[in-house]
Amino acid sequence: MGMTSAQKRGFGATLWDWLTTVDHKKIGILYMAGGGFFFLMGGLEAVIIRIQLMSPENNFISAGLYNEMITMHGTTMIFLAAMPILLGLMNFIMPLQIGARDVAFPFLNSLGFWLFLFGGVLLNLSWFTGAPDAGWTNYAPLSIQSPGHGIDFYIMGLQLSGAGTLMGGINFIVTIVLMRAPGMTYMRMPLFTWTTFVASILILFAFPALTVGLFLMMFDRMFGSAFFDAALGGNAVIWQHLFWIFGHPEVYILILPVFGVFSEVFPTFAKKRLFGYTAMVFATFLIAFLGFMVWAHHMFTVGLGPVANSIFAVATMAIAVPTGIKIFNWLFTLWGGSIKINSAMLWALAFIPSFTIGGMTGVMLASAVADYQYHDTYFVIGHFHYVIVGGTVFGILSGLHYWWPKMFGKYLHEGLGQLSFWTFFVGFHLTFFIQHFLGLMGMPRRYWVFLENQGLDTGNLISSIGAFFMSFGVIVFLINIILTTIKGKKAPRDAWGSGRTLEWSISSPPVHYNYKQLPLVRGLDPLWIEKMEGNKNMTPAEPVDEIHMPNGSILPLIITIGMTIASYGFIYQTGNKLWLIAVYSGMAIALISMLTRSLKDDHGHHIPKEELERIGD
């Protein structure tokens, strides 16, 4: 099977295969494609924002549209671009790294993807009738007062995609705990698997807070409850707490997986084992733990009082310690290594100084007293784009270049890769470095215009020019993908020649059951160990025998369609009760599909031994 035979089939059969797939590799690709599409949407919104702010008192878009633009840019990039692309990488790579044939719950994996995709599409459909406009943080009471249905789309869209993400998190945890190959002890797991594990724990404990927040917001806006209504005793700060109890771990959900990516890329291209593996694992857990203790640093100016502010300030600064441990470990990994520079490595190398700048401004912001000056200025915008673009986006691009040959069997073009790196890298610093100073000079965030001759003109122009450089880099990357897909250089199993982990021991792209025989893991960097002992490949841990695999199913898609119809109904039933028909019929579709899944036995299927021996591996 695999992708080659899928191409030989008709279009209809191929489409059906992708709609019903429960293969973690295909779902990973779907996640990345969906996330990539939303990344382009969010990027377009960013460019529109920067055109509006290119000159003082610009009239490119109206104030109302500008509010929608910033809200959708932030929401799209966080929930629909960065996180899904990371979930895609985790989905594709993590089971390969632990020597598994699929994830623990393949059906749930598919359901999670479709929920993300339809949640994202639902949110973006709001563009036709009025998008959400209360900022990506959607603070009450602004969001309660916002007219139209924009905020309702935000609520239902994020509720759907959030449910999908939670399913993904649970799935990854169970997969890593229960499905590791023989010999793959916890402390032999690759760092990317570790960070997938820890990020999944963060998803598990962070997303329910968002779920509750969105429910309360939904009840207030659609059913007349009074959680955030001060007139009836409600309290708008509850939203802020719930949002940031989710929202701060969320930024670690975005950064920890790419820490894992860098911890794979550096050893591979420095031909050295990762420096301080144990410390790296420990630091990952410490960051995750502290990540739950710091949410109120987003709320220093709310008035929680000096004691609360001090505690959260100190906890926040403490995160710099494990993060610093990681930065130094990467540097020591490079130290004395036989370094090979290519696109994957360039993104990783550029990450270190860029992210460190973001971390440093983070410590500045952590100081509660100083934060009264920085709060809601472009200093904050500069800070979090340095960590999210300089960290997460650089990491995603590094990981894509690194694993592309494994995922698609072809290398990305090196020259185009470097061109997109340099333009994006220069554009990134051009756009965001100057924003720190704009912020310090008092430019507030979320304003659609600034006045002339206040010292903000040049800085904003430079920032906007940088955005065009970044766009150019993204376009070159897209061209790279298209050209490579048409005629890319074929990749062998150990695509970089210096692969250390299990995924490089199987064909590129892997067969749909990944491993004909599960590998025997004899230590950290198992493939490297075998190569150093003169073995061509992994030693199998089992004889060739039939393999049990899950069946594909269309039900996850149908459940999701039902829930999307119901969500649409919820949004519009406030105006016209006839929309309740959509609510009930959507719910009915979803529930009947779930019941079908529950009542109909699905034992999966077996790939016979003879077929495995015929195919080879």
Added chain:
Amino acid sequence: MSHDHSIDPKNMPKDPSKATTEGKHKFMGLWIFLGGETVLFACLFGTYLALRNSNAGGPTTQELYGLGLVFLMTVLLLTSSLTSVYAIYHMKNNDFKKMQLWMGITALLGIGFLACEIYEFAHYIHGYGFTFRSSAFGSAFYALVGFHGGHVAFGLSWIITLMVRNAKRGLDLYNAPKFNTFALYWHFIDVVWVFIFTVVYLMGMVS
């Protein structure tokens, strides 16, 4: 490798619900899920604690709550947790009929609990005009207790579906994990109620 999932009584595994890979996955998956559920309820508890005195001139917690009904509800739900333990005990001994019997009793007790809760809500709404919309306290009360009630309702439809679906074919390695995960979920619902009983009703009576 055998493809036959039914249990041979003479050669029964120790715990049919965890004898298969899938059973192990499901059991752990549900445990992890309950970790997320804990946060969900923690957030609702936090919201309730912040808003429980914001009654906007409506009835206070002391005026509303009566411990008699709540005591009955607590007895019903706690007992149902015990009966589900009996059911799982019989499942592990491959006694399908007794498992169905105890699961049935569990479901009946759950239905009794839910009936009391519906009566309680109706009483508040009609007797005191205390609704989801009347104050922030009202919103927070019905959200927290209602979410729990919704979980009970979901658990009931889950176990009834399982019992009906498997009534004729008995226990096998494929459906044993399903009963087991239900029991685990049901215990969680029970634990949440213990907290609601304490934080909402007991603390509401004294403060």
